[in-house]
Amino acid sequence: MDREIRHIPVLLQPLLEVVRPRAGMVIIDCTVGLGGHSSEFLKRVSPGGRLIGIDFDPGNLELARAKLKVTGARFDLFHNNFAALPTVMTEAGVERADAIVADLGVASPLQRPGAIGRAPADSRAA
Numbered sequence: 001m002d003r004e005i006r007h008i009p010v011l012l013q014p015l016l017e018v019v020r021p022r023a024g025m026v027i028i029d030c031t032v033g034l035g036g037h038s039s040e041f042l043k044r045v046s047p048g049g050r051l052i053g054i055d056f057d058p059g060n061l062e063l064a065r066a067k068l069k070v071t072g073a074r075f076d077l078f079h080n081n082f083a084a085l086p087t088v089m090t091e092a093g094v095e096r097a098d099a100i101v102a103d104l105g106v107a108s109p110l111q112r113p114g115a116i117g118r119a120p121a122d123s124r125a126a
Helices: 012-018 036-045 058-069 082-092
Strands: 024-028 050-055 075-079 098-099
Touching: 012 024, 012 098, 024 036, 024 075, 024 082, 036 050, 050 082, 058 075, 058 098, 075 082
Parallel strands: 024 050, 024 098, 050 075
Antiparallel strands: none
16 A cells, blocks of 8 residues: 655755745755755746755655646756765756755655665564
């Protein structure tokens, strides 16, 4: 039985206050995840802005792409580790960014069996 993954981006308001995204900005989200923070950035950097998102989980990128697409704003997603930021910027044709963010907390979807780095749950009785 598949359950819908629900995601509420943590500390969204304080992050928006610090980054202050506005039209024309280029923002890099090094941990795009399910696109919660990124979608809010995109709504604010349009028109003329761009979001570059990085995530190591291709499943996250697929879900984030769907969420970001509805904004109608320009974005590019990269399947990579945030440690590859310089490489991703080169591939994206970006020399500088107005803001670079990374949510280094534990994502609740990673707690589910079968997530990246997690073995399937062992449901045998002890």
